[in-house]
Amino acid sequence: MNTLKLKKGDMVVVMKGKDHGKKGKILRTFPDLKKIVVEGINEKMRHTRAKRGGQKGQRVAVTHPVWAANVQVLCPSCGKITRVGFELHEGIKSRVCKKCKASLS
Numbered sequence: 001m002n003t004l005k006l007k008k009g010d011m012v013v014v015m016k017g018k019d020h021g022k023k024g025k026i027l028r029t030f031p032d033l034k035k036i037v038v039e040g041i042n043e044k045m046r047h048t049r050a051k052r053g054g055q056k057g058q059r060v061a062v063t064h065p066v067w068a069a070n071v072q073v074l075c076p077s078c079g080k081i082t083r084v085g086f087e088l089h090e091g092i093k094s095r096v097c098k099k100c101k102a103s104l105s
């Protein structure tokens with residue numbers, strides 16, 4: 001069951017870990033793992049080895065998933081760190097900001 005309240009495209013703020021306080025946009029969600037990939041968050045440098053034939057080794061930033069529980073949504077309407085609530089409109093569940101009640105689509 002998809003229990004993640006976060007969606008691709010949401011702006012989130014990291015609340016824990018080395019990227020504490022950083023903001024970013026969700027690039028991918030993994031509902032089964034309760035993890036998400038956030039732009040610019042939890043980046044690790046991967047070093048590729050120099051190959052024979054003169055090609056140099058490179059450093060490539062790879063973005064790793066973080067726990068969805070360690071981030072909070074930044075509401076695009078009120079600009080506050082908030083939690084996601086649900087509201088029913090004519091049988092359709094929509095996500096809303098718990099602070100200003102604006103729809104998060």
Ligand SMILES: [Zn+2]
Pocket residue numbers: 075076077078079080082097098099100101102
């Ligand atoms: Zn809001």
